[in-house]
Amino acid sequence: xxxxxxxxxxxxxxxxxxxxxxxxxxxxxxxxxxxxxxxxxxxxxxxxxxxxxxxxxxxxxxxxxxxxxxxxxxxxxxxxxxxxxxxxxxxxxxxxxxxxxxxxxxxxxxxxxxxxxxxxxxxxxxxxxxxxxxxxxxxxxxxxxxxxxxxxxxxxxxxxxxxxxxxxxxxxxxxxxxxxxxxxxxxxxxxxxxxxxxxxxxxxxxxxxxxxxxxxxxxxxxxxxxxxxxxxxxxxxxxxxxxxxxxxxxxxxxxxxxxxxxxxxxxxxxxxxxxxxxxxxxxxxxxxxxxxxxxxxxxxxxxxxxxxxxxxxxxxxxxxxxxxxxxxxxxxxxxxxx
Numbered sequence: 001x002x003x004x005x006x007x008x009x010x011x012x013x014x015x016x017x018x019x020x021x022x023x024x025x026x027x028x029x030x031x032x033x034x035x036x037x038x039x040x041x042x043x044x045x046x047x048x049x050x051x052x053x054x055x056x057x058x059x060x061x062x063x064x065x066x067x068x069x070x071x072x073x074x075x076x077x078x079x080x081x082x083x084x085x086x087x088x089x090x091x092x093x094x095x096x097x098x099x100x101x102x103x104x105x106x107x108x109x110x111x112x113x114x115x116x117x118x119x120x121x122x123x124x125x126x127x128x129x130x131x132x133x134x135x136x137x138x139x140x141x142x143x144x145x146x147x148x149x150x151x152x153x154x155x156x157x158x159x160x161x162x163x164x165x166x167x168x169x170x171x172x173x174x175x176x177x178x179x180x181x182x183x184x185x186x187x188x189x190x191x192x193x194x195x196x197x198x199x200x201x202x203x204x205x206x207x208x209x210x211x212x213x214x215x216x217x218x219x220x221x222x223x224x225x226x227x228x229x230x231x232x233x234x235x236x237x238x239x240x241x242x243x244x245x246x247x248x249x250x251x252x253x254x255x256x257x258x259x260x261x262x263x264x265x266x267x268x269x270x271x272x273x274x275x276x277x278x279x280x281x282x283x284x285x286x287x288x289x290x291x292x293x294x295x296x297x298x299x300x301x302x303x304x305x306x307x308x309x310x311x312x313x314x315x316x317x318x319x320x321x322x323x324x325x326x327x328x329x330x331x332x333x334x335x336x337x338x
Contacts, residue, residue, distance in 0.1 A: 124299030236267025
């Protein structure tokens with residue numbers, strides 16, 4: 001008579017989501033009550049008649065869905081207007097010297113990559129799935145190293161041949177799938193946060209052990225204790241632990257591949273604020289995201305990839321249409337590439 005669905009579309013393709021919609025509507029037509037939990041606001045408005053908002057374990061509001069729009073829902077969830085959802089740069093943030101430079105860089109997945117990433121800068125990378133966005137990140141991080149071209153870090157030639165070498169050089173990678181490649185799910189929060197430091201900078205483990213609790217606190221990780229296994233945390237808190245484990249290595253370049261995938265809007269906003277703080281501290285951030293509003297709202301510059309190459313660079317605030325034009329390889333009326 002009652003079915004509770006917790007993020008039921010998290011692992012579904014688009015056509016499967018449509019099938020789930022049909023199943024849910026069939027169930028409700030038969031009188032079954034559905035309790036539907038999702039971070040995807042579109043699904044909430046598509047399916048739900050009543051919306052309840054919880055924040056920090058407390059009831060915030062219950063409203064008929066017809067009386068709430070997405071802006072009001074975000075305000076209830078985050079505690080601020082949607083217009084300020086993407087925070088402005090922190091006062092005093094300055095774009096400094098180049099942290100990462102690629103010239104003609106390529107391997108078996110990407111080719112001819114020219115980019116400059118400066119201290120204090122957030123550069124967004126957009127593109128369709130399969131365009132080479134993740135492959136670019138993995139090449140910089142030494143997962144699939146560049147085999148041609150040049151790469152410099154802090155104006156010194158470098159070409160990490162492994163993730164360990166990249167971490168030693170001051171690079172961190174937030175992977176797109178935290179459960180598969182970002183965390184050891186059956187280990188504690190503390191052990192996860194200390195993992196890269198123990199592996200790459202063992203002499204700094206003692207200092208990191210003292211600093212990590214404060215780092216987790218600053219990230220507002222909600223957990224029973226630091227010895228709690230991360231598999232029992234919410235998606236947003238798991239993502240914060242991923243960030244903590246890499247920030248503990250004190251990186252100068254942070255690569256973020258889908259940093260807010262699968263988390264609620266409150267956790268998203270917390271990560272956006274952290275990105276702004278890191279930029280203020282001189283960290284350079286290269287961010288891949290499939291959510292164009294996120295790229296447009298957070299990036300100081302936007303790089304667009306298509307078919308393993310950079311299709312172009314756009315200024316902040318560019319329209320989604322302009323980004324998609326480059327991402328799809330569309331041509332101008334003269335038939336030439338944009």
